[in-house]
Amino acid sequence: MLTTQRKHYLMDLLRRDGQVVAKAVSEALGLSEDTIRRDLRELAREGMLQRVHGGALPALPASPALADFNARARISPDTKAAIGRAGAALVAPGQVVFVDGGTTTGHLVRHLAPDLRATIVTHSPSVALALLGHEGIEVIMLGGRLYRHSVVGVGAATVEAIAQVRADLCFLGVSSIDPDAGLSTGDFEEAAVKRAMWRAAAHTVVLASPEKLATASPYRIAGADQIGALVVAHGTDEALLARYRALGVTVHVAGA
Incomplete structure (x- = not known):
């Protein structure tokens, strides 16, 4: 044949x-x-x-989250705010936390408790600026080449800097997540940075707004069974969430 x-x-x-x-x-x-x-x-x-x-x-459909930063900021802002709020509640005092770039993680840092004392490590200028007035949080900026599409640092310098940190927690933004296809994104170098953060953290939480679920992007980050937790929007299909729970992933459903 x-x-x-x-x-x-x-x-x-x-x-x-x-x-x-x-x-x-x-x-x-x-x-x-x-x-x-x-x-x-x-x-x-x-x-x-x-x-x-x-x-x-x-084949899974392509993710709308492959659009550039400004376009993504207009997708489901209220839902992303709820997911960010739920994610922020998972941060404990004294922790060292990787915060990935993205529109949902932007909501997360804005919802951190005003009296929280912690360290945020990020390669995202927008995340760092959002924390400028939060005096209890030490912000560590990672260097690298600016990837304008997502407004984050990427490249060898970024990956090397991540390797010097042992974080308690990592909030990871992805373009796509699926129980079978895993976590993926639209840029090869950005996938390498996300993979480095996931590997350097004791626990990884993926913030997944509805448009990212059951989709696939070109560059794989990790298997869905390799993350600790998933934060999703209220009303997400329970049959889909059951598939993540079967992989050992803790699912947090954001408030309505």
Whole structure:
């Protein structure tokens, strides 16, 4: 069977069954699993499906959160404020906290308790400026090249600086999150910075406004099962949240 024929077969199978199991296909066609996995990887790069462990699932929609910072600031501002408020309540006095860039994390820092004493480490100029009047919080700015799209520092200098910190908590902003596809974003270097923060923190919380759920972006950060907690909006589908809980993720639902 030619490569094109195999790919047509795999897509027909995906449309019919809603999934592709590489082992089952290899046995049915009398081909190696490596061959089937290679076909699935190529189809995933073409945006035809999403690769998961052992096979593939239908492609997820792209996230509206791939838009630039100013455009994202206009998406669900009230919902993001509620999520930010719920996230801020998770910060304990004395903690060292990574705060990622983004419009939702901006709401988080604005809702930190006025008497909170803690250290915020960030590569986001907008997050740092939002904390300018909060005298109880020490702000540590990470350097790097300014990625204008998201208004954050990226690059080797940023990743190296993150490696010098051992944070108690990390609030991570992502473009997309899905139980199967994991956490992802739209820029290769930004994904590396987010991955470095997640690895350097004892506990990671993802702030996920509705437009980010059940979507996928080009560059993977981590698996959904590798985060500690997820903060979502009131009214988020309970069946979807149950899938995160099954992975061991604590789910916090922001107030209405």
